[in-house]
Amino acid sequence: MGLLSLGTPLPWHEAQKYSDDVRRQGVAQFLEIWRRQRGRRGDALLWGDEIEYMVVKYDHAQRRVRLSLRAAKTLEALQTIELDAIDRGATPAASWKPEFGRYMLEATPGTPYGPRVADLLAVEENMRSRRRLAAAHLGADEALMALTNFPLLGTYDSLAQATPRAAWLTVEESFFLPDDAITGHARFPTLAKNIRERRTGKVAINVPVFHDTHTPRPWREPCPPSLGMLDAPRRAQALHMPLCALLPDALEDHIYMDAMCFGMGCSCLQVTFQADGIDEARKLYDQLAVLTPVFLALSAAAPIFRGYLADVDCRWDVISASVDDRTPYERGQASAAATSATAATTPANGERDYFDAAYNDLPLTVDPAIEATLRDAGVDLWLARHVAHLFIRDPLVVFHELLDQDPATSSDHFENIQSTNWQTMRFKPPPPHMPDVGWRVEFRSMEIQLTEFENAAFAVFLVLVARMLAAFDVNLYLPLSRVDQNLARAQRRDALSQETFWCRQRILPHHGNRQPGYAALSIDTIINGASHVAARRRAREPPSAAGAAGSAVDSAADSAAADAAAAAVPPFPGLVPLVNTFLDTLSLAPAARARLDRYLHLVSARASGALPTNAAWIRAFVRRHPQYAGDSRVPEAVAHDLCCAMQACVDRGDPTLSDMPLAAVAANTDRVVMPLATAPPTSGPPSSAVPPL
Ligand code: ADP
Numbered sequence: 001m002g003l004l005s006l007g008t009p010l011p012w013h014e015a016q017k018y019s020d021d022v023r024r025q026g027v028a029q030f031l032e033i034w035r036r037q038r039g040r041r042g043d044a045l046l047w048g049d050e051i052e053y054m055v056v057k058y059d060h061a062q063r064r065v066r067l068s069l070r071a072a073k074t075l076e077a078l079q080t081i082e083l084d085a086i087d088r089g090a091t092p093a094a095s096w097k098p099e100f101g102r103y104m105l106e107a108t109p110g111t112p113y114g115p116r117v118a119d120l121l122a123v124e125e126n127m128r129s130r131r132r133l134a135a136a137h138l139g140a141d142e143a144l145m146a147l148t149n150f151p152l153l154g155t156y157d158s159l160a161q162a163t164p165r166a167a168w169l170t171v172e173e174s175f176f177l178p179d180d181a182i183t184g185h186a187r188f189p190t191l192a193k194n195i196r197e198r199r200t201g202k203v204a205i206n207v208p209v210f211h212d213t214h215t216p217r218p219w220r221e222p223c224p225p226s227l228g229m230l231d232a233p234r235r236a237q238a239l240h241m242p243l244c245a246l247l248p249d250a251l252e253d254h255i256y257m258d259a260m261c262f263g264m265g266c267s268c269l270q271v272t273f274q275a276d277g278i279d280e281a282r283k284l285y286d287q288l289a290v291l292t293p294v295f296l297a298l299s300a301a302a303p304i305f306r307g308y309l310a311d312v313d314c315r316w317d318v319i320s321a322s323v324d325d326r327t328p329y330e331r332g333q334a335s336a337a338a339t340s341a342t343a344a345t346t347p348a349n350g351e352r353d354y355f356d357a358a359y360n361d362l363p364l365t366v367d368p369a370i371e372a373t374l375r376d377a378g379v380d381l382w383l384a385r386h387v388a389h390l391f392i393r394d395p396l397v398v399f400h401e402l403l404d405q406d407p408a409t410s411s412d413h414f415e416n417i418q419s420t421n422w423q424t425m426r427f428k429p430p431p432p433h434m435p436d437v438g439w440r441v442e443f444r445s446m447e448i449q450l451t452e453f454e455n456a457a458f459a460v461f462l463v464l465v466a467r468m469l470a471a472f473d474v475n476l477y478l479p480l481s482r483v484d485q486n487l488a489r490a491q492r493r494d495a496l497s498q499e500t501f502w503c504r505q506r507i508l509p510h511h512g513n514r515q516p517g518y519a520a521l522s523i524d525t526i527i528n529g530a531s532h533v534a535a536r537r538r539a540r541e542p543p544s545a546a547g548a549a550g551s552a553v554d555s556a557a558d559s560a561a562a563d564a565a566a567a568a569v570p571p572f573p574g575l576v577p578l579v580n581t582f583l584d585t586l587s588l589a590p591a592a593r594a595r596l597d598r599y600l601h602l603v604s605a606r607a608s609g610a611l612p613t614n615a616a617w618i619r620a621f622v623r624r625h626p627q628y629a630g631d632s633r634v635p636e637a638v639a640h641d642l643c644c645a646m647q648a649c650v651d652r653g654d655p656t657l658s659d660m661p662l663a664a665v666a667a668n669t670d671r672v673v674m675p676l677a678t679a680p681p682t683s684g685p686p687s688s689a690v691p692p693l
């Protein structure tokens with residue numbers, strides 16, 4: 001949506017001068033859309049997924065794997081095919097877009113899916129056809145992988161075809177990644193550079209390291225040889241120092257990253273839904289927002305950052321920190337804009353509207369002038385606040401040629417601000433230049449899965465959940481402070497088995513779902529339902545590895561269940577059983593139902609711990625590898641073997657990673673004694689000996 005419009009991007013000191021102007025026009029554009037389109041109704045449920053891939057290049061002789069910057073060439077070839085189809089008046093099989101990393105490709109279906117069950121059944125094959133298309137344009141020894149994060153990104157020499165080190169330092173000024181990592185399209189480097197300039201320093205991303213058996217405490221990463229920007233004498237000295245002593249932003253016991261690419265260079269799975277009209281879109285936005293942490297935990301796939309095992313399983317906080325453009329003042333204290341508590345009156349709720357002002361219980365920073373403008377124009381309080389919150393941001397990428405826009409035909413300024421607000425949900429108004437496209441919401445929290453089966457399963461399950469919520473008039477609303485807590489918990493290591501998540505106790509109308517009341521439930525209970533979880537326990541299934549580890553949570557769920565029983569709360573029904581009941585109402589042909597059942601089974605088995613997440617599988621693979629020293633560091637050869645193992649799973653057409661027998665990997669590793677880690681220097685020259693960089 002205009003994000004990739006070409007032009008001359010302004011450097012930050014210039015762009016800054018136009019911030020107010022862009023915001024003013026952006027709000028006018030939003031208002032224009034709202035005025036023209038708020039009465040729009042009757043749009044079909046169209047929907048589509050977005051998959052982000054990475055291209056890797058193998059050197060099997062050296063047991064190395066690196067990211068391939070040739071992905072940009074592959075992208076050009078794929079976009080040419082797409083445009084040729086459009087020119088012929090045909091619908092292309094897939095639509096291709098650049099992403100932040102030059103080693104990435106984004107693919108969506110060539111045209112959105114519709115509301116039929118047949119559309120659900122077409123998703124997996126459509127995803128496979130995208131992979132086949134791309135695979136035909138890869139170079140020698142290259143492979144297309146759907147990895148949430150490339151495990152070696154930012155380790156020494158992690159990019160094939162990178163330019164010499166001298167050319168590293170203008171855009172990101174990273175110690176670990178050359179600027180070549182970023183797609184050359186003006187928008188991306190400008191974004192990185194202007195974020196850095198606005199915050200007056202590089203981004204600082206610190207992910208807790210996973211303390212393995214041989215990881216020293218405290219863990220201080222030795223200075224990596226990639227700190228190539230230091231001159232020779234300082235470098236010799238620096239190499240004796242831990243990173244956290246050398247760089248003030250690098251924290252002890254954390255994996256430190258210093259560039260936007262570490263977050264924006266991750267891949268995810270997104271799903272966009274078109275709603276019937278603005279009201280349905282708002283309701284869907286609210287209800288699905290509650291589910292974003294649950295789907296994040298279920299799809300967890302990122303346990304390694306910059307070559308180290310992390311104590312988290314997901315990318316989300318890394319993305320947030322990678323695009324943190326706040327000035328030192330804004331980081332240190334509340335922003336200059338007003339922070340409003342939300343004690344305002346709500347318009348009378350419609351019969352089926354479960355929204356309550358009390359759910360907006362987080363202090364929300366808004367631009368008060370923009371809120372006033374929107375309110376004066378007749379926008380209701382909550383939509384006005386939503387937009388006034390987005391608009392506390394400065395536009396980061398301003399194109400000189402696009403400064404003045406006609407709000408009747410363009411929404412570029414609105415989209416500019418909107419697209420640099422990275423949230424788990426996005427509310428997408430109809431673009432003025434695309435009359436067929438209505439009000440949409442985008443679900444953005446999921447991590448990309450390795451296989452088409454998994455990605456299709458999550459996308460399809462989400463669509464079924466959205467339809468089920470509407471069909472059964474489900475109320476998922478939670479106070480936002482609890483959604484935020486859930487998002488933090490979702491990313492923790494083994495969150496599925498170890499964490500509980502706030503959930504509304506009564507979600508169905510006949511359970512009295514207007515009554516308040518929240519419980520901390522395991523994902524197993526949220527997905528599979530309290531009765532199923534209890535029945536499974538009664539049947540004393542032999543516990544799976546993850547299931548055994550999950551007993552703490554299960555007993556938490558038990559006591560929640562006991563409390564609930566005391567208060568006569570009905571057992572939590574579970575999203576999968578509800579979706580099954582919904583599917584029962586559709587009287588599907590057995591073959592169609594069987595296909596969908598496989599997707600539901602995947603989600604259900606992840607939730608119960610019967611199948612590991614990609615993150616758990618990757619972590620286990622590394623820890624069992626004979627060349628892993630138990631010290632959190634993932635050597636190149638291990639990353640190579642990891643990618644090969646995952647690649648083999650895709651090539652064989654396995655539905656999920658867990659079909660790869662982990663035992664086979666482990667078999668020959670049990671005898672291998674892990675060597676002691678080479679301890680990083682814990683003492684060296686005092687940190688004052690080398691000035692901070
Ligand atoms: P963005 O990157 O801004 O989220 P993309 O164009 O990359 O947008 O992807 C949007 C997704 O929305 C695609 O899967 C596309 O198929 C889908 N889509 C396109 N038009 C509609 C529509 N009218 N309603 C719902 N989804 C749509």
Ligand code: MG
Nearest residue numbers: 050097106108
């Ligand atoms: Mg996209």
Ligand code: MG
Nearest residue numbers: 050052099106
């Ligand atoms: Mg994308």
Ligand code: MG
Nearest residue numbers: 099100264266
């Ligand atoms: Mg992206």
Ligand code: MG
Nearest residue numbers: 050270272442
């Ligand atoms: Mg998107």
